[in-house]
Amino acid sequence: MKKEAYKKELLLRSVQRRNGSDNYYKEVMKIQSWLTLFSIWNPNSGTATAIDGDFGPATEKAVKNFQQVHQMEENGYVDQHTFNVLTLNLKEAFEKPLFEDTVRGLLIEAANNHLMNYPFELEIRKESNSGPWVRSYMDGNEGNLWYWCMGFVQTIIDQVWSHLGKDFRTMMPLTYSCDTVGNTGLQKGFFIAIKPSGRIRI
Known part of the structure; x- marks a missing residue:
């Protein structure tokens, strides 16, 4: 894989606990983000908590x-x-x-793997498009301006191309712009523009 920002989301710098001397603001926020994400698909779990970097009694209770x-x-x-x-x-x-044996099958399989694991965004400090899933798709970036649809799509393509021993960047640039991908596809002949009823579709 060329997009490997997700690996940072899997690591914890040190043990984090209530009033811990080794607590780190960003690490606590990662934990709070995951606890809140877990609560989205497990609403009765009692794990939702503020994402503020403070490992207080509410976060401790959510962890328990x-x-x-x-x-x-x-x-x-x-x-x-x-x-x-x-x-x-x-x-x-x-x-x-x-495991699929066609490119189409692999793309669908990879996309389903992500969808079945609940890749939700969070709103953190009034910034949408935030949280560990967004950072993973957007190479560490997050926030209101970081629409993550193309980051998601390129991650799926990256997984499949890497599985096939190829680099997806030979087909398209690493970008977060749908327009850039579309225009590059047209220039390289991967996409065909047709113009029915006065509208261009790609």
């Missing part, structure tokens, strides 16, 4: 609730093992082997 759901020791702190469980969906989406 997450640990309870997974039948883990309910100690309220997050080490790499607990974080691995928190981020398992992301790892599955990006690293699950592909």
Whole structure:
């Protein structure tokens, strides 16, 4: 894979806990983001929490609730093992082997792998298009201006092309612009523009 920003989302710098001396603001926000993401598809889990970088009693309770759901020791702190469980969906989406034998089949398989793992964005500090999934698709970028649709599409193409031993950048540039991809495809002959009823479709 050429788009490997997701790997940073799987790692925890150090054990994070309530009032911990080794707590790091961004690491706590990552944990809070994953706890909140988990609550979206498990609304009764009690894991939703503010994403503010402060590992206080509410975050500790959310961690304990997450640990309870997974039948883990309910100690309220997050080490790499607990974080691995928190981020398992992301790892599955990006690293699950592909088995289909056609390009079309591989693209559908890869896309389904992501969709089945709930790739949701978050709103963090009034910024939409935020969170670990967005950063993974957008090479570390996030926020209101970072629409992640093309980042998602290129990630799927990257996975398939890498599976086939190819570099997707020979087909299109690494970009977050649908227009850039469309224009490049037209220039290289990958796309064909037709003009029915006065409208151009790609």
